[in-house]
Amino acid sequence: MQPSLESPRLSLARRESLWAYAFIAPWTIGFIIFTIGPMLASLFFSFTEYDIVSAPKWIGLRNYINLIHDQLFWHSLGVTFKYAVIALPLGLVVSYMIAVLLNQKISGINIWRTVYFVPSVIAGVAVALLWGRIFDPKFGILNPFLAQFGIKGPGWLSDPQWAVPALVIMSLWSVGGNVIIYLAGLQGVPTDLYDAAKVDGATAWQRFRHVTLPMTTPVIFYNLILGLIGTFQYFTEVYVLTNGSGNPARATLFYNLYLYQNAFKYFHMGYASTMAWVLFIIVLGITLLIFRSSDTWVYYEGQLRGR
């Protein structure tokens, strides 16, 4: 007879563990079906030729070799990195500055906060469509606005040079999510640290540089890591704005878009799986680098107690 959870023959500790495993079972099962299983399967697919209809055919390392010789692979990786290198630091700095401003004691601050957070709740297709229209050289509002300052605006999304910068501008509009997290970090800085700095005669800038900034590095770190992962998943905006093409002149062929095209347009599931695993390894590598570097620049309050 199987001992049931209520059986008196089970020790208290045993029973507790069984309850724990039972409660987390939905996740454990899901983890096997939707995470570990698919990860292993896609690793397997990456060594095969597979179009969903017929069975996967083992081709060894050929997908990986083809990938190295695929110019579009390198190109899409380049587009993604270019976007990451501009959008990520810019987004982190801009949202940090907004958070610092929103952390001031000014009347009506809650109204400002509300305004700044709104764009972050509506990310998606509608926002992309709106910005597509804003960037339109003829009917959009951006170029006439720039013209007021004597700047002749580029073709933005129709200009290969300016398509990625346009996407960066668009991403800056919805930094609100980052701002909320920074704001919480800023509010978590103990006020007695500021008081102590003031007593020591520190200027506002010195207080920011030596108290605020170090105390909020964990939050910067958090936003950096999640921003990095988000960048490599970048898809919706560019799909909507280019109808899935990555044009003009493939200037917006992001890695994830090229992966999507391979998987769901050409049904090269094997090749797309190879791309997915290469992406996984790249992201893992960069994340680990950032984690290792974090010792030198991320400051945890716990360290204070250790000293």
Next chain:
Amino acid sequence: MTHMTKSRWRSNPFPRWFAGISGQTLLFKSITTLVLAAGAGIIMIPFLYLLSTSVKDRDQLRQSPPLLIPIAATTVEINGQDEPLYQVTVDGQSREMALIKNRPGGKGLFIDPATPDQTHELVIAQQTPLRHLEIHWENYPEALRQMKFNKLLINTLLVTFLGMAGMLFSCSLVAYGFSRFRAPWLNVLFILLLSTIMLPSQVRLLPTYVLFNKLGWVDTLLPLIVPQFFANAYDVFLLRQFFMTIPLELDDAAKIDGASPLQILAYIILPQARPALIAVAIFHFLYAWNDFYEPLIYLHSPEHWTLAVGLQTFNALYAVNTNYIMAASVVMILPPIILYFLAQRIFTQGVVFTGIKG
């Protein structure tokens, strides 16, 4: 004494609540407010543009540069033709006249609609064209009809709320398991759970698609709903963090009364954790409502599309009808914005909870 206070009051040009604020702080606060206002303007202008574009007709859409307020040239019918109306100055008198013909040298023929026989030749650039506010609300029902909004809405609501039910159910159980019990390997499993947050979704996406394809679920809503019943790292983490703040004494008291762990979850933990449950429910709503990638790959036929996919296709097919597309976009962003205003506190607290406590 009274005299002194009076004179001191007079010497201070600022109202009393400014007392104690130094000039420097005041300057700093003013600059901050100005910068914030400028930024808020930049954020609001796209919304304004979206709204105004959504109520323009075709002629208004063709205005270049576009106007942030939906106005149109005022016209008057003369001999069966609509002619633009101008505020003109004739013989030192200001009158409303219609421009009926362009003449060389930037001039035009103007007539007063009341006395159509009398024409005036005037320099067009010196006259002001008359404009009036023209709002085409009818764009909204037309856009919604064209994109078959009702069907898309039903699909989106099904995906959102069935998924939400699954998420709340499974994540509550899992978070409870991770917050209230001791068991070998439980910590390792929890770290494993957290690490899935950092996993790029692509690496598991394709085989999952293959799996759903084998099950015959592709082109149904099931692949978007069923996985929600298997919990996810974000929401489990947020709920678990919240459950940890609920005093253990409550559990113990219930245990003494003979309550089973399931009963403790249902009658003690969940009622206490209402704010956290509302927060994850809101996040799930926003996620499911805005999600595009998975609906795009799983839903092929139009009758199964969600709003996100439907709106994208609507744009791909009828990009010229920008007014309809913007109208549909307004409708699509309205529920998240309303929800955000209703539950702003819970929303920001939830973000903070997942964001910081890690």
